[in-house]
Amino acid sequence: MFRNYFKTAFRNLKRNKIYSVINILGLSLGLACAMLIILYVNDEVSYDRFHEKxxxxxxxxxxxxxxxxxxxxxxxxxxxxxxxxxxxxxxxxxxxxxxxxxxxxxxxxxxxxxxxxxxxxxxxxxxxxxxxxxxxxxxxxxxxxxxxxxxxxxxxxxxxxxxxxxxxxxxxxxxxxxxxxxxxxxxxxxxxxxxxxxxxxxxxxxxxxxxxxxxxxxxxxxxxxxxxxxxxxxxxxxxxxxxxxxxxxxxxxxxxxxxxxxxxxxxxxxxxxxIHLSKELPAQNGLSDSSNPVYSYILSGIALFILLIACINFINLTVARSIKRAKEIGIRKVVGGNRKQLIFQFLGESFLLCLIAFVLALLMVQLVLPLFNDLANKVLAISYLLSFKLITGYILLFLITALLSGFYPALVLSQYNPVETLYNRFILGGKNYLQKALVVLQFALASFLIIATFIIYSQFKFLTTKDLGYDDSNVVAVGAHGLSQKELALFREKVTTSPDITEVAGKNGGYWSTSAKVNGEKQIQFAYETVDESYIPLLKIKVVKGRNFSREFPSDSTHSVLVNESFVKEAGWKDPIGQVVDFWYNENEKYTVTGVVKDHHYQSLSQKIGPQLFTMKPANKFGLILVKIKSGSTTAALGHIKNTFQNMFPLHPYNYAFRDEINLRRYQMESKWKQIMLLSAVLTIFISCIGLFGLSVLSTEKRTKEIGIRKILGASVNNVVITLSRDFIKLVLIALALSVPVAWMVAGKWLQNYPYRINPGWQIFAVAAVLVIFIALATVSFQAVKAAIANPARSLRTE
Structure with missing residues (x-):
């Protein structure tokens, strides 16, 4: 009996090649995504569990x-x-x-x-x-x-x-x-x-x-x-x-x-x-790879979306295609087949198809794992699939997918009346509300991911192109831990002998923060920057009040500071010039504000601009040398900087980075998620479209006689295409109506994490909607046009 079931299943797959390819491809993509996410989540929860104690x-x-x-x-x-x-x-x-x-x-x-x-x-x-x-x-x-x-x-x-x-x-x-x-x-x-x-x-x-x-x-x-x-x-x-x-x-x-x-x-x-998945107490200062469980939730949700869409395709195509198998079902029932046997037969077909898709998914995982590792910052290997837990998980995934995608079609197909099917009186159940609802669901999910991708792309572009309030182009940052002001002056003198070097400035390494008192008692926490007089001009930071540090005022290094606009606002000063900043915890350390610089983004745009203070305190050492080079002379300038540094500081390691590249690296996470969401959106819309294509093929086959009659009565190709496409486009429009409000709410909540963010206007949603409609229309129209230009005499003769 089971042998007969499998022989029938293979014959059906072979006879219906387009249907088989669509279902296998869709399921394998969904399963591959699920496998990759299971690998990711398993790795996340396995952190530090190899220690015996x-x-x-x-x-x-x-x-x-x-x-x-x-x-x-x-x-x-x-x-x-x-x-x-x-x-x-x-x-x-x-x-x-x-x-x-x-x-x-x-x-x-x-x-x-x-x-x-x-x-x-x-x-x-x-x-x-x-x-x-x-x-x-x-x-x-x-x-x-x-x-x-x-x-x-x-x-x-x-x-x-x-x-x-x-x-x-x-x-x-x-x-x-x-x-x-x-x-x-x-x-x-x-x-x-x-x-x-x-x-x-x-x-x-x-x-x-x-x-x-x-x-x-x-x-x-x-x-x-x-x-x-x-x-x-x-x-x-x-x-x-x-x-x-x-x-x-x-x-x-x-x-x-x-x-x-x-x-x-x-x-x-x-x-x-x-520790690994803790948001409040993350891994740092000797512990590494701090993560956020939200990433696992999001990726799991995306994988579930894609797998669900693939299962929806299977159900829709199997039910829609059941009209072509009605006579087969009728004959099986007439010769003694009962409903239970038919259910087992169709479930067997589902399991066979899922098995093929599962094997193909494993091959896909092996091929895309390097790309996935790059996106997820992991070093996962296919060998991890061999662990007992993962093998158990994949077997469960296979069984659940096969049952989910095959159980409902098996119930529907097994209940057909043999008399109606054999005498061509069978009509596929009513309005097909479930089939339509599933199409709406999968396109709603696909539309949501497309809109999310557009918003993440827009926010990433905003973060990487927004004016930071200073010029970071052609600025080389050279590591120089413990550099004194005299050493910096000597380095500047030697390195500027090259015509490719225009300016040199010093700055403390890393991020310093401290507090001081203003107005007698008020205490302010601020970013504490140690710079020299060339730092502000080199980065073209605007001085909005007062003046910059200057060599003409030797006392600037011991008596003067600059502050930014946020510092002035926090201190409550109307006239900041001449105000006193008191580092009360250091004896006799008070400074006079001689200038105010315009607020600029000295940290990433994921953090709000806070109070900032600049000093030239001689006891503070520099950690970075900023070198401004001429555009188009990068190679020569870098060679000269390296030679000068190594000749002056032979016992110090030489390392450098461009300031604009440092700024871009601050948004690596957004860049990764941009790529992940793009791939997810492409996969979901692709799987949805191949399912829609399969439904359009079956719909066109069912309406072959209708199309022939319409053409004989004078219907144009455009009229036939519109008639065949209209119902599908209505479903896509309903999906958009459901997904757009949800995407708008979720995007608004996600953007709240950024103090500087885009305001997602209607244009993003409109472009996403047009794209979804266009893709769906192109998918359906291909088969509709093919049917519309066919010879009506042939279609009527076959009926």
Missing amino acids: KDHLYRIVTQNYNADTIPEHKDPNTGFLQGPVFHAGVPEIKSYVRIQSSNTDIKKGTDITSKSLLRVDPEFFSLFTFPLLSGNPETCLEQPHSMVLTEEEAKNQFGTSDAVGKTMLLRENDSFIPYTVTAIAKNCPQNSSIKFNILLPLITPEGTMQNGENWFSFFLNTLVLIEPEADISLINDKIQNIYLAESSEAAKIINERYGDSGPPPSYFLQPFTN
Whole structure:
């Protein structure tokens, strides 16, 4: 019996090639998308679960409060003290490891490169499961100048993974000190929040543990291993009590020096396996790959959309095509076939078709995985499909898809009356409301994704083309950590000997933030910029009041500051020139405002412009050199900059980036989502259209006699095309009417994440609607025109 079912199924697939290709292609695309998203989500939830002690690993974090003891934000960082002190005072804490990220210059021959690495406590390998290829995990990080390399880094440095006992030169202050390789670790798994190529011992500076003010220094991660049966809430209470007792004297000193800092933070433990997907307490400062569960939800929703559309196609095409199989069903019933057998037959066909689509989907996944990895910032491999959980998931996906797409058609086809079908009195059920509703649903989903794509594209274009308030073109940013004003002046003198270099300026590296008092008592938090007198002119930032720093006023470096318009507004100044900014926590450090610059986007457009202050304080070092080069002379200018820098600073690594490229990289996430949404929209509209094409083919076949009669009675080709297309276009219009309001609401909510954003006008929705209608019309019209120009005599004769 089952053999007969499969023979019949193969014959039907072979006989109806267009129908088979449409269904298999649509289902395989839907299944491939679902497989890729399952891979993505599985990778997200698997982070850090390979550690043997994962269930007992926690991170020490804090909850901060405002003056009204209302929770403000959570902080995942700690300092040197929390780990050792809590470990000593809480018996349930078995061990701890502090992790600090840093960059260190490495000298190899005459080459000097800057490498990112982690500094950790010696117990690192006893808490975390990072297998060693060689070396002792218990002692490899005990000595101050020991180091652990991964297999990959060892091969990069020495050409072999057999590197234990070899040395590397690492910078300490102004000299390079040999560090001995004591162990080689396997490369870190890609689903790990702790990623390293080089590990160094974390050295606690002398006197740190005795200085209570270090309770208020936060710059690293502290992870602890607790007893298996320990009560977490009880441990939270204990560490909070220890903190309050140990930091009370230091808190009084801090409050006297800087003013009341508000209620003390509340310490608690965060499960280590929760870090990767945490929005409030993300992975940072030594932990990496912070993610957002929203991404998984969105991608899962998109995959569900695409798979649902593919299943809708299957149902629609199978039901619509049932008129051609009516006689087959009638004969089977006359010769003794019952409804149960027919249901099994059609379900068998569904399973066979899904099996073919499933195999094709696996091939598609293999082909597009590199592109998907690039979009999702992953390194997923097809080998991940071999895990037991994923295999189980894919089998369930296959079964659910086959049942979902085949069960309803099987019920409909198996209930046909044999007498009506054999005597051609059968008419496919009524108005086909379900079929029409499914067409509306799939085009509503496709329209929603197209509109979303247009809006994301528009916002991305806005973010990357908006005037930032300064000129970032042809500006090269050269890393120069710890550069003094005299060194910058000498570098400027030498590098500007080239006619390709027009200006040079200095700036602090990274983002600095601090606070000061204005108007006597009011305290303002602001971005703190250390620059020289050339910085404002080089970037063409407008000075709206007062003047810029100038060499003609030597006291500018010790007595003057510039502020932006947002600072003036926050301070409440009507006339900012001559106002005093008081850094009260530093003795006799007061500055006079000599100029106000126009607000400009010194951070990404995802953050609102805040107060900003510029200083030329001599004690502050520069971290960046900005070099303005002439347009069209990039190669020569970069070569001259490099040679000058390396001749002047032979012990510093040379690295550079163009300022406009740095700004663009701030929107990498938006760029990725733009591409993901575009691919999703293309897939959904493609699958919807091949389904619509299949329905139009079957509709045209059913109306062959009608078309012939219309043409004989004088109907033109245009009239026939309009008649055949009208019903489908009505469904598409209904889909647009449903999707546009939903897309408008969702887009408005998404755009609220950006303080600077587009206002999606009616044009975006109109263009999307026209595009959807045009694609649908082109899809349906192709078959309609073919039917309209056919010879009516032939169509009537076949009837």
